[in-house]
Amino acid sequence: MSPVDIEAIVARALDEDLGGGGDITTAAVVDPQRQGRAVLVARQDLVVSGLDLAAEVFAQVDEELNFEALVSDGEPVTTGAALAEVSGSLASILVAERCCINFVQHMSGIASLVRLFTLRLEGSSVRLVDTRKTRPGLRAIEKYAVTCGGGNNHRFGLADGVMIKDNHILAARSITEAVNRAIEGAHHLVKVQVEVENLDQAFEAVDAGATVLLLDNFAVPDLRATVLALRARPEILTLEASGGINLDTVAEVASTGVDVISSGALIHQARWVDIALDVDPS
Amino acid sequence: MSPVDIEAIVARALDEDLGGGGDITTAAVVDPQRQGRAVLVARQDLVVSGLDLAAEVFAQVDEELNFEALVSDGEPVTTGAALAEVSGSLASILVAERCCINFVQHMSGIASLVRLFTLRLEGSSVRLVDTRKTRPGLRAIEKYAVTCGGGNNHRFGLADGVMIKDNHILAARSITEAVNRAIEGAHHLVKVQVEVENLDQAFEAVDAGATVLLLDNFAVPDLRATVLALRARPEILTLEASGGINLDTVAEVASTGVDVISSGALIHQARWVDIALDVDPS
Amino acid sequence: MSPVDIEAIVARALDEDLGGGGDITTAAVVDPQRQGRAVLVARQDLVVSGLDLAAEVFAQVDEELNFEALVSDGEPVTTGAALAEVSGSLASILVAERCCINFVQHMSGIASLVRLFTLRLEGSSVRLVDTRKTRPGLRAIEKYAVTCGGGNNHRFGLADGVMIKDNHILAARSITEAVNRAIEGAHHLVKVQVEVENLDQAFEAVDAGATVLLLDNFAVPDLRATVLALRARPEILTLEASGGINLDTVAEVASTGVDVISSGALIHQARWVDIALDVDPS
Amino acid sequence: MSPVDIEAIVARALDEDLGGGGDITTAAVVDPQRQGRAVLVARQDLVVSGLDLAAEVFAQVDEELNFEALVSDGEPVTTGAALAEVSGSLASILVAERCCINFVQHMSGIASLVRLFTLRLEGSSVRLVDTRKTRPGLRAIEKYAVTCGGGNNHRFGLADGVMIKDNHILAARSITEAVNRAIEGAHHLVKVQVEVENLDQAFEAVDAGATVLLLDNFAVPDLRATVLALRARPEILTLEASGGINLDTVAEVASTGVDVISSGALIHQARWVDIALDVDPS
């Protein structure tokens, strides 16, 4: 997450909550001179993510506020843990409260779900990655949250990796043609990945020059056999499994010998975790 | 959702996915002259939401594409239902695909969860509403999705309603003082709502002039008794229950006689539903 | 006014004045090393508004400038009063001068006009409010200026209050139907206001559930009678008078017993007051 | 006014009015299928300005609306005149109404005031111009409105003309030095103007090479004498009078033989004229 991105995403979130007349409750009810202190507290076990966003929310609302993170992004904490504290104008803290928590709840929700997966993969060298199935406009923070949970990121967008899917193959009329065009057309720092449904397709892709294969929706026994057959090839291949992988199946999929397991569910099936801001007017 | 908002949110989503070098796979693999047709298909039972966003995604990628919605937002559909179709440049369709589906999966996921709640409330006049616990930058589309599921919206942001919470009360030192300040400070088209924990607080709030009460985290019997006691007051009050309400409890909470049930979970516990774009190169 | 809004509105104003080649006069004529000091001075009696904007203008032009407000927004001052002072690079002060004064003259003009009205209302509990008749893009600062003059704000925009006007009634075919739809459609923290022309309409609106009435363009005797009749209703109503109210009539209108007097003229009939920046090169 | 500017200024105005939840009244009350027609009507004698902005407001709210201007910007019209009409979705018309009228009332208010001045100058060849005393962010439309009233524009901003004022002279230590630096520093398509207080200063400025003089706050007899003395110079000079010129004095000032009369009051003392949108649901 670049500083510029963080600034923009927080500005949008604040504009959304404060647009028009601002926080009319706090403006009416809270004495502007009043000081206070607040602690961001975990209300359940969770993995923390988003403290930089929280800091930026408070800074944009009132640059005089003092914000201090008490844990680091990526740390697993238990119920009751204090994640950060902020002090200064009480009104400013209350104005920023919901916007701040929304970021941390959302991101920690993802990090916490990802951690459930990575715990299942302990001892395995497989790389667990997300996909481009992310909420519009929030990809940077959602992918960052995946890393807080111990996962890795797949390509960020359409520009930083070639992935030839079924529709591209249809458009090019064959895997071979699609891979050839991709190698010709893409720059030489990106690999060419092909989504395949069976071993024949996999071999065609590799023969054409693809070095990463997406083995999509394979049953585990088929996946195991396919990995075995592909490892017998001389080329150094990266094998990625995807498709409906869940907490129950992820370890077994990893045992097939694939290098990478990708799952959009890491992000789009995550739910918010419970976090609150305990405010203490002084 | 205003047209201006839709345009901006889609532009950001596309920029996120195409930023830098664009869709390098499609650019390399798909003949720019090739035409195609694609259908957005439900892969599970769901309530549709987000077709205007889908249309805008395709329009921004290529204004020559023809997009037609086949169902309406808010319609429940079953597995296999065709939601929309688009035709034109195959490359443009593929470039837009993921971004389009991300909107519809996310919004339909919310609409579908909300519908599960509203089905439990059939026959009841209670109003089910969301909260400000929304993903940063996506509030407009998430709140719209709630209405597609049959729910209603709470205030949009901090400007369009006064809600006095515990921290505001602490800051003002009493419910009475907080309500007085709010009535004095806010404009005369917004009501003053107070979050209360018990009947004493509720009476204090009403005596001070509040007309909406948020009964937060009441056990159902307490809630029922409190509602009864408050309905005996001469003032016309709007009573809102919130706090950990779920599919199992929502009907019982509604039976207590509250006017409104609010739940952040309608949005932040929703998961994406399964939707795909079936592409057919011509 | 949120910090984010202030920053954006000042950036636009500076861009407008400096766009293209910047301040070519100062760049050519003033030695960049030269220091100076300037005082913002009232050239007539006025009520001050806009000093935060003035501060932001100088900060954006040159973050090294030292700006200090000498009075507070909302203070009435007399001719010759020093409102603020700024010191630092003389060139920077001259670049910022006009843009700074434009904000303060405009906002103080509104505050000063509003104060003329509020002085006429001394001893009355009526609330004097503005409308949505504001200059495009400047609503936040114009509404803020109204409060500096002792007035209050009506709703900020179309989102934070329901106001059913004649055209809405025409569209819904009756006041009753319009109010019913509004109560059903709007969220439960906004009140429903109806613009009415006579007592019959007022009663229909109240019967349907409206709690705020806009009594538009009533002659004072009619207004007084209507207020009397409506106060006899059991409902707690907010009665707002509007329509051609001026300095001569405002006290009489207030005497009719309405709760609120609204006037677009507070903003759109205000003229700039005379303020200058006296610069003193060191 | 460039198309790009118009688009941006209207988008900001709409965002201001619709930000957050949009027009909740119209959304709740008006059937989205309902069609209608509306006429923009002058409620007093006025000079029209801003119809392009009105058109853009309607277009941005709903590109399906049909807008037609019935008069041209700059035309004087009398009470009751129809200025434009719009037809299409009734809801869209109502959403856009206030924003549209705000532009036209504001701009026509300026045009109408300017026309009062230009009528006093009939038969004179003097050029009546505005200044940079404009509302922040609205300069383009305010200066355009001046031309609709028959006035002319002074420089747009700090980049398109050199004007050496008293503070610049103080900074450069003499008029001669300031003019020399300006001629040296500015590009060769802008003239150098100097603000002078008496004939000695005027001669020093001309001797140094200035070709435009701002004769600020001269009494009329002094102004007449100064013009006479300066016209005796061999150089072709442009003489501009400014300072407290009003409707009563403008003709007399023009009679002194100056080329240009400038007045910030054309814009900042203008008040809105009365214009309404008469809506007719079909």
Next chain:
Amino acid sequence: MSPVDIEAIVARALDEDLGGGGDITTAAVVDPQRQGRAVLVARQDLVVSGLDLAAEVFAQVDEELNFEALVSDGEPVTTGAALAEVSGSLASILVAERCCINFVQHMSGIASLVRLFTLRLEGSSVRLVDTRKTRPGLRAIEKYAVTCGGGNNHRFGLADGVMIKDNHILAARSITEAVNRAIEGAHHLVKVQVEVENLDQAFEAVDAGATVLLLDNFAVPDLRATVLALRARPEILTLEASGGINLDTVAEVASTGVDVISSGALIHQARWVDIALDVDPS
């Protein structure tokens, strides 16, 4: 180049040229009703690039203009060739003229220089690519222009390829450590490239897992020997030469057997070619 990018870059360019008061010459001199037709003409032999930008410039200035490209981007043309024509409002054409030509001259200048290089490489399979040495904010259009000249693109930015340079190696303390970290940290669709100065470094990089080598500033005989030695490795390597390659040396460098030749000079040493807009008022 995405449509969204093109729209934004053109809007900025127009704002730069028209900011403030717009085209004051055309506004004063050209009758707004006057129609005209203009042809974009090559005044030297060149390779065309940028016609989409030209089209967008005219469209943004006046959507009523009719623009037609007469050749395609990437086509080599000779002096006098008509590249595009536009017709409609003469004033609009003149307002857009310079901004339009600036795009086409700049981009065609790059395309034309690149073509000189690619002509030297005819018969060779080497890939000629650009670098990230591009003018700030113009990377998308400059890289596109390279492809018009027959070149290819290197990675777009820092996100779509790993390139370990000397400073990264210093930071990681060894090539091996840097490559290990990169493979671990980057996603699995990007290759790891290492900039090396000699064969030892090259072997260390390949042993660590790098598959792309940047052979920077090698003398041609050294380059030839290094390529030979590296081709003897079992891994499939992509070898890129860079550093001071010019028209005189590029063919010889290509003859060494490298896969890729990269050169920032393709873009930053390109000069504008001569193109004019011949206008014909009707």
Next chain:
Amino acid sequence: MSPVDIEAIVARALDEDLGGGGDITTAAVVDPQRQGRAVLVARQDLVVSGLDLAAEVFAQVDEELNFEALVSDGEPVTTGAALAEVSGSLASILVAERCCINFVQHMSGIASLVRLFTLRLEGSSVRLVDTRKTRPGLRAIEKYAVTCGGGNNHRFGLADGVMIKDNHILAARSITEAVNRAIEGAHHLVKVQVEVENLDQAFEAVDAGATVLLLDNFAVPDLRATVLALRARPEILTLEASGGINLDTVAEVASTGVDVISSGALIHQARWVDIALDVDPS
């Protein structure tokens, strides 16, 4: 260059380079705690321009970095000269490196070329200026770079000077008519310039009131004769020569007695100079 402009142009450049996933190489390879120091070094003789942009790049990437300019913009330096140094987080320095250098190489390239021209004009009072032939979106920094090389700027854009070219004359049907309209239509601080091809046109323009003439593409003897003839006129004229002027001809053109020589080539024929960032991890 205004601070606001610099901030925006740097933000765009960084977004371009870091968009999507950011600097994935540095993120993977460089320890975030590692400190470093880097020096911006001239690799050839050059005139420096762009150090403020360099400073802003580092500040936006990481506000903790310490940047210090060691020379001033406009200074000629020799190979090996240290231009600036920066210290702090090594990773931040590497992320910012290319973006920073791109600005300084581009701008110093222009300044260095301009200096070659101004050296040829030593002893002459002629003013060497640029044109509006600038790269889209970069005009402010390119025109600034011209001044660093000892040149001057022509008008910034279409708003700050009237220049009547052949097409305007065609549109107005005569030089006289065009000049009359321009004097009437433009504000009184801009001069009217006319592009002429021969003495007859020049006389017509001056008779009509133009005071600046663009003598375009005159052969030197013709130019000399034309200047002589025009100097005999009583009006004070500014004579500008343009059209294919290069290093070999510029001194001779200056000797003809023109006041101004304009050349788009100062900017669009400039090539980047060689500058590097030498990084030293601590």
